Amino acid sequence: MASDFSAMLGRVIRTGQLQVVDATGGVVAFGDGAGRPLRIRLADDTVGGEIAADPALKFGEAYMDGRLVVEEGDIFEMLSLLRRNGIRRAATPGLKAKSLLRLLAYQFSARVPVNRNRRNVAHHYDLDARLFDLFLDHDWQYSCAYFQPRGISLEEAQTAKKRHITAKLLLQPGQRVLEVGSGWGGLGMYMAESSGVDVTGITLSEEQLAVSRARVTERGLSDRVRFELTDYVDLKGEFDRIVSVGMFEHVGLANYGKFFKTMARVLNKEGVFVLHYIGRVKPARAINPWIEKYIFPGGYLPALSEVLPSIERAGFLVKDIEMLPMHYAWTLRAWRERFVARWDEAAKLYDERFCRMWEFYLAAMEAAFRHDRLPIIQLQLARHQDAVPYARDYIGEAEARLKAFEAACPPLEPVRF
The missing domain is CATH 3.30.1050 (Nonspecific Lipid-transfer Protein; Chain A)
Known part of the structure; x- marks a missing residue:
């Protein structure tokens, strides 16, 4: 050795x-x-x-x-x-020097005015759709679930996540909702059916776009839900509500000002914006080099101190901040166990090396959430002081109404591809 x-x-x-x-x-x-x-x-x-x-x-x-x-x-x-x-x-001193050089290189790359958003998204999200079917819940929610109460199944926790975020949006029938980073369409369809809103989702993943559009058609929601292959920098129009789940990690450290100014531009004065992302407890300035190379090129997990100045400069008011410190560790554990249980099927899609890479990714992220105190951060933002009630009671009340909707609504069919 x-x-x-x-x-x-x-x-x-x-x-x-x-x-x-x-x-x-x-x-x-x-x-x-x-x-x-x-x-x-x-x-x-x-x-x-x-x-x-x-x-x-x-x-x-x-x-x-x-x-x-x-x-x-x-x-x-x-x-x-x-x-x-x-x-x-x-x-060691040598390793510290290597880390410093990587940090400088990352910071330089992050500030070069080249839009790599579509390439970076395709690297991860345009993998074979059958891979995600091996370990996600039936609605293909590929972001942190909400295990409230603790001990519920992954499927129940992902529904609870959609319910919790929808409650914070204070949706009313007929409102226009923008979903930035729309995944495979599950949240958009949930909002449309539960709250009678009109949803526009944007994504940079061609695979996710194709699946989302097919699901909307199959569900009979094409008149209320649409998905577009669009970068947030190209957004036009005005919306009553904005929601973004699991996308902000890909915006990049140098682009927070542009992101929040764009959201403020397309959100009407009385609107509400809910942002759900992976954060950290203090700035890191760079991302782990293995994750950067193999999993999420261009990604970064920001501390609140790195995000709030851009929020304030864009004219947003912070109406609510919620920290979810362990929910992603539990989510990642469920994903990893499901993936390992179907290892042979994944190996047929790719190969053994890919399977070990994916297992390492899920394991490394779970270890980081358990031991490095990484939280999920949910921010509720608005431009007008009166856009959100002055007490948080409305969240629980809205969740109760949404639970009643879920009990009466036909369940979403598993994703087909």
Whole structure:
């Protein structure tokens, strides 16, 4: 085993128990022996050194390539062990310098005036639709569910998420609603059916657009719900309500001013805007290099302190802020368990390397939500002081009405493709 890899693990792992088997069969143990035993194997003589030289990128690549194999436990438990022990202790002066260079490169790229939105979205969301069918709920909600009460199923929690967001929008029949980042259409259809509104959804994913339009036609909602392949920067018209779920992470650190000014321009004076996104507790200035390279190019998870100045400059009033700190960890756990249970089907769509990449992504994100205090943030914004009631009682009252609608409404059919 490379001495630098062994030294890195020795700096990090103080509690728990990990065995590392090198390519010759030698075994080195780390930790204090407490908790569930984990065991990994390095498949060749060089992979340990590569990981030690760039753990933020190479650990995930080694797992994808089958050069780092988890023989006892799973990859989530391995990542969780590292985070529980304080992964930052792995940093050497060389690694700190590498991180600084990456941060500078990311900041420069984020400020270059080139619109990469469509390319970045296609990288992730234009994957084979059958992949998402393996692990999402029947409505293909690909954002954090709302586990209220705790212990409900993923399907129930995703419905609760749609209900909670719809309640905050204060919808009235006949209103025009804009959904920025419309996914596979489930929220738009829910709002139209539950509240009698007219919905326009925009997306940059051609795969999502095709599925959404087919679902709307099948549901008989074409007169009230439409989806367009449009970037938010090209929006025209005026809307009574705006909602955006799971899209803001892709806007980019340098574009927050443009985003909120655009939303303010197309929202009427008495309108309400609900924004749901993954945040963090303090600025990071960059994204993990493995996530940037393989999963979400151009993405960034902002702290409130990075978002609120642009909101204020755009003329919005912050009417409500809600932090959901563990709901995405529970969502990701459900997705990962479902994906692993249907691994063979995913491998037929792509290959084993892709499956390991996707598992690593879901596991790494869950570990981050559990150990790095990442929250889901829901912001309710308005341009007029009286656009939203002065107390939050209306949210629960609206949710009760929406539950009654759900009980009487025919359930949405599973996504077909």
